[in-house]
Amino acid sequence: MAASMCPPDLILLQEKIASCDLCPLSLSRNLTVPGSGPSKAEIMLVGEAPGREEDLKGLPFVGRAGRLLDEALNEAGLKREDVFITSVIKCRPPQNRKPNKKEIELCLPYLEDQMDAIRPRIICLMGNTAIQAVLGVVGVTVLRGRILSDRFLVTYHPAAVLRNRNLMADFVSDLREAKIQSLKLSKDAFAE
Ligand code: SF4
Numbered sequence: 111m112a113a114s115m116c117p118p119d120l121i122l123l124q125e126k127i128a129s130c131d132l133c134p135l136s137l138s139r140n141l142t143v144p145g146s147g148p149s150k151a152e153i154m155l156v157g158e159a160p161g162r163e164e165d166l167k168g169l170p171f172v173g174r175a176g177r178l179l180d181e182a183l184n185e186a187g188l189k190r191e192d193v194f195i196t197s198v199i200k201c202r203p204p205q206n207r208k209p210n211k212k213e214i215e216l217c218l219p220y221l222e223d224q225m226d227a228i229r230p231r232i233i234c235l236m237g238n239t240a241i242q243a244v245l246g247v248v249g250v251t252v253l254r255g256r257i258l259s260d261r262f263l264v265t266y267h268p269a270a271v272l273r274n275r276n277l278m279a280d281f282v283s284d285l286r287e288a289k290i291q292s293l294k295l296s297k298d299a300f301a302e
Contacts (some may be wrong), residue, residue, distance in 0.1 A: 140169035145196025159199035186285035237267025
């Protein structure tokens with residue numbers, strides 16, 4: 111991630127994303143979905159890309175997977191208003207296909223700038239697309255629940271949990287771990 115002397119401004123970033131035409135997804139989208147949440151959130155959640163409902167509303171995780179995410183956050187003792195939620199790709203890929211390598215490469219700097227602006231203590235990478243884009247590795251089933259590079263917690267994508275409810279307990283446990291770790295890191299920072 112590029113270190114910057116002056117963190118990028120979230121509002122300016124949002125405006126930049128709203129008018130972005132760097133990749134062909136700009137031609138088929140209705141609205142960009144930059145993400146939402148507090149500008150100084152301690153926890154950031156990163157998914158893959160907007161779906162149909164997100165594309166229509168310009169907000170992240172507002173469809174069925176979003177409702178499941180809310181349920182999991184509640185069970186983990188977190189609230190949606192407390193976390194910043196976004197995705198690797200800010201425009202909906204047609205028919206909800208997976209974003210390709212070029213699209214990810216072009217869009218990733220926005221996510222990196224969001225991380226620099228918000229400076230969350232813990233970043234939950236939800237699903238293989240986010241894990242691979244940010245850390246360059248794959249294997250959510252093996253890596254889930256682990257913290258990599260000090261602040262990235264790997265977990266399932268809510269859509270995967272929607273398809274297989276047996277993953278819900280692990281998903282909630284990972285979100286709970288994100289909360290525990292962010293509180294621990296806050297205390298450590300306070301004690302310094
Ligand atoms: S997906 Fe990202 S890079 Fe492509 S047009 Fe949207 S904001 Fe720009």
